[in-house]
Amino acid sequence: GMDELPENPEEIGTVNVPQEQPGTSPIVVEITDFDVEKLIEELKGTIVLKGVEEPTSPHPVPEFFGKGNEPFTKPALHICVPKPVTTTSTTSSSTTTPSSSSSTTSSSTTTPSSSSSTTSSSTTTPSSSSSTTSSYPGVPLCEKPLGGDRTEIRSTKTVVYMEDPSDGDDGSTEEVVVGKTKGSGVKVTYVEFDYDEILSLGNETHNVWVYESKMFLKVKESTENKKHFIPQVTEIRPLTDPIDSVDTTDLVNNDGIEEPTGEFREIKKFPTNDRKTFAEFTDTIQKYINPSGTEYNKDNNGIVLVNKYTEEGVTPQDDGINIRYYGTEEEDEEDKPFID
Numbered sequence: 001g002m003d004e005l006p007e008n009p010e011e012i013g014t015v016n017v018p019q020e021q022p023g024t025s026p027i028v029v030e031i032t033d034f035d036v037e038k039l040i041e042e043l044k045g046t047i048v049l050k051g052v053e054e055p056t057s058p059h060p061v062p063e064f065f066g067k068g069n070e071p072f073t074k075p076a077l078h079i080c081v082p083k084p085v086t087t088t089s090t091t092s093s094s095t096t097t098p099s100s101s102s103s104t105t106s107s108s109t110t111t112p113s114s115s116s117s118t119t120s121s122s123t124t125t126p127s128s129s130s131s132t133t134s135s136y137p138g139v140p141l142c143e144k145p146l147g148g149d150r151t152e153i154r155s156t157k158t159v160v161y162m163e164d165p166s167d168g169d170d171g172s173t174e175e176v177v178v179g180k181t182k183g184s185g186v187k188v189t190y191v192e193f194d195y196d197e198i199l200s201l202g203n204e205t206h207n208v209w210v211y212e213s214k215m216f217l218k219v220k221e222s223t224e225n226k227k228h229f230i231p232q233v234t235e236i237r238p239l240t241d242p243i244d245s246v247d248t249t250d251l252v253n254n255d256g257i258e259e260p261t262g263e264f265r266e267i268k269k270f271p272t273n274d275r276k277t278f279a280e281f282t283d284t285i286q287k288y289i290n291p292s293g294t295e296y297n298k299d300n301n302g303i304v305l306v307n308k309y310t311e312e313g314v315t316p317q318d319d320g321i322n323i324r325y326y327g328t329e330e331e332d333e334e335d336k337p338f339i340d
Helices: 036-041 282-288
Strands: 027-030 076-080 085-088 093-096 105-110 157-162 175-178 187-192 214-219 232-238 275-280 303-309 323-326
Touching: 157 175, 175 303, 232 282
Parallel strands: none
Antiparallel strands: 027 105, 076 105, 085 093, 157 187, 175 187, 175 323, 187 303, 214 275, 214 323, 232 303
């Protein structure tokens, strides 16, 4: 009960609940950077879900399935650690633990109950996702709606753009890079997705409704100076014009770059190991595949990923470290940027 709350509760994380949609949607609160040992031993595993008031955007109170609502996903805490690697020789065998095993990844998952909102018969062939898990447990894929489909789309292009003074990252396609370091200009990465596969699901009488989507990136272990790190998030910002026409002298305050439509989980600590992260992508993809009809679709000029510091008073032009993600040219498909 509420009377049993810890004396000094700490905020673990927040997540935006998507707008009312048909079907169910998994909600994930990432708590990787929280002290799991403290959560278990001091806080006795107690987690409270609390709504945050949004006076400027009122919405119904969300409802979530509890532990008795079969067959839907129960509230769960996922804790992920690397498996030990066993090596064998002719004389002896040993078990070693990868260096990254000191990091513990965890997330809290709940599933909202289905929305009561309805749609007209002229809309939709939904094109989002199932609740099966990927090779990165704790980061669920989208929920496949009744009668719908889900698909994964890899990015077709990633290119780093930067303000002066430039360095070796300028024009690079090997990594996704965002941020600013001393002696270099602000860096953003242009990302391109081809939505033809999803658009082809529609026809003359039915539009396509992507009711849920996420974008996935894989953070790279950083080799930069740890003391320069500042907590930050990577924002998703659609382009109003083709990338070749965007003024690269100012990549922060730019009329050719829209306001953010999503952001990846906050990077609160210096990246000491590779790990998967994700952002809500529904608002972004619905610009190009509008549920109201194809006549409302915006031109697909791609998106740019932009750094934003989370500390008060720190601007994107201030020096920190570059956050690096795996790019489109990786051999392993799981490492490439993709949307679900």
